[in-house]
Amino acid sequence: MDKLLKLLEEDARLTPAQIAVMTQRDEGDIKKAIEEYEKNGTILGYQALVDWDKTDREYVSAVIELRITPQRDRGFDKVAEMIYSYPEVKSLYLMSGGYDLHVIIEGKTLREVASFVSDKLAVIDAVLSTSTHFVLKKYKDEGVIFGSGETDERGSCMV
Amino acid sequence: MINYEKILSDKVQGIAPSGIRKFFDLTERMEDVIALTVGQPDFVTPWHIRDAAIESLKKGRTYYTSNAGLTPLREQICEYMERRFSLRYDPKTETLVTVGGSEAIDLAIRAVVRTGDEVIVPEPCFVCYAPIVTMAGGVPVKLPLRYEDKFKLTPELLRGAISDKTKLLILAFPNNPTGAIMTKEDLVSIADILRGTDILVLSDEIYAELTYGRPHCSIASLPDMRERTIIASGFSKTYAMTGWRMGYTLAPAPITEQMYKIHQYAIMCAPTTSQFAAIEALKNGDDDIEYMREEYNQRRRLILDGFKSIGLDCFVPEGAFYAFPNIGKFGMSSDDFCMQLLEKKKVAIVPGTAFGESGEGFARISYAYSVNHIKIAIEKMGEFIKEL
Structure with missing residues (x-):
């Protein structure tokens, strides 16, 4: 590496x-x-990691579990493409286990997220079921613990 | 009214307050100081080690251990020493678990020094050796090391310091504050002088895992040296475990037996919770060492390059997490330089003189800080130098 x-x-x-x-x-x-x-797409971008809870931005985020019927020849990719094209979708993963696609979306309000799920996701033919979980609090993201500032607590021990 | 000065220990009263302490106190009183002063890792103890300690508490392991420390811990220490440094010690009779490397140093000096014995203390060095020697009734013989020798102990310097009263040589490499190391070749020429004498060596190897480029060599691994060497080491720097206060001694049984008595009466045993953490560290911590060493190494390169870019001369430190740049050319004392840097730019570093007179003209800079912190500090130091 x-x-x-x-x-x-x-x-x-x-x-x-x-x-x-x-x-x-x-x-x-x-x-x-x-x-x-x-x-070559190994580095895809450079972003700041923002703790939006520290700002006045109104937003909610949710994790949606989707069960999908894979399509002939293209497996899950085509459905995935349809889903990730929506700007509301922050992340999308194909999963092993009890469901197939793991969608993370952000919206302004609960209602906005709910209607995205019912109007945009649930109606896709290949989607068998959706299960939506709203995020209550972010503790850690991208390896960074939220809410902890950069304070040096080390005592000034005489070493 | 009691006149304390008259009645308190004259030996202890005779010990001067530490120069680092003075500087730390100053720094603490100011706000928004960018400090490069600490002598401890900026990493948190790896989680699996903390977890082992928590687990021991959950299981109610809150008792004293045997005086020498948990048997499995002593076994792990000896296994580790063999694995890493090809040194063999008997867990039952040749090792003691101590409260940090500091207690290990204290035990070693007190166990061997007789009244009037001379102890050679090469400087600059960590501040504890001379006071402990004094309290033990010995006489510290300060031996100034030189920039042109990269702050190594040379055979010539050592020969000049030995007298018929010499009992002990302090060998603290990788070194705090200089970052200097002693290679195997360097040590061979020191061993040649000691061989055949009754001079003992206290090898403070607390930074042994933090060398960059070549692995640490212990003087105890050289022919005829094991019998005269006491190794003092610990977990603080290696595993980022400063607050756990975990150290150990390794020494031939007759020496360990004497150190054991002091330890048993003064300390009883090292903290039990920390001992369980230490077992986990030795069993499963090799990757953590590797990771932290590489992180320090990157910062070491960054800070040395930074010095170069702002016109600060520094020999390349090959160990520990300190750099010891030469500030002699700016025409002021180390103390003045550091004081002005603090006042004008709010950057705190430690004057070299805090570690002995031969530190005059130098300053200790710790790079146990984040890359970003180091970048900002270098920038500020650069401004300061330009304005001189």
Whole structure:
């Protein structure tokens, strides 16, 4: 595995120069590698991880479990494509186990999410059933614990 | 009114307050300080280790252990030493579980020093050795190490410090505050001097797992050195377990027997919960060590590169998580430099003189901080230097 990816996954603001120093590689090589990763879709984007609960934005998010009839030749991909094309859909995974597609969606209100499920998802032919779970609180996302600021609690022990 | 000065221990009163403490206190009184001062990991103890401790509490394991520590822990310590450093010790008679590496150091010095014995303390070094020697009735012989030697102990320097009263040599590598290490070759030439004498060695190996580039070598692994060496080590730096206060000694049985007496009367036993955590650390913590070492190494490179970019000279530290840049060229004392940096830019670092007079012209900078924190600190230091 390339350490560069791990470093960027943790802190996308590191500059190629800094990564070069940290990994003992050439800055030009790092730049080239990043470009290549971006081109071939290994690196898909750079985003800030926002705790929206700290803002006045009104939103709800929900996890929806979908059971699907797979389609001849294309399996789940075609249905998945239909679903992920909606901008409301934040994440979509194909799952093993009791259901098939795991959809995470965000909306302004409960009603908005509910009508998305009934109007957009439930009506898809291949969808056998839906089960919607609203998120009450986010504790941790992308490896980051929410609500904890960056305070250094280490005591100034004389070491 | 009692005149305390007259009645309290003269030995203890004679010990000067620590220079690091003074600086820490100053820093604590200011707000929004960007500190590079701490001597402890910024990682949290890995969860599986914390979980083992919680499990032991749930099961009601809240008793004292035997004085020397839990047998399975002592066995694990010896197994670990063999696995990592090819050193063999007997868990029953040659190891003690202590309250941090600090107690291990205290036990070692007190067990071997007779009144008037000289103990060679190469400096700069961690601040505890000389005071403990003094309290034990010995005489600390401070031995200044040099920048041009990369702060290693050289055979020439050692020869010059040995007298017929020398009882003990303190060997603390990888070193706090310099980050210097002693390679096997470096140690061989030290061993050559000690062989055939009655001089003992206290090898403080608390940073043994934090070397970058080559694995740590213990002087005890060299021919004829095991019989004269006491290893003091612990879990604090290796597994990010500072608050658990877990350390140990490894030494030949006759020495361990004497240290055991002090430990038994002064401490009884190390904290039980921490001992259960330590067993888990030794059993399943190798990957954690690897992970943290690599993280520190990345930051070490980042901070050294940062020094270069702001015109700060520094020899390449190969161990621990400190860098010891040379600030001599700015024409002020370490104390002044650090004080002004704190006042003008709110960046806190520790003057080299806190670790001995030979630290004059240097400052200790800890890189046990997040990458982002280090980036900001370097930037501020750069501004400070430019404005000088």
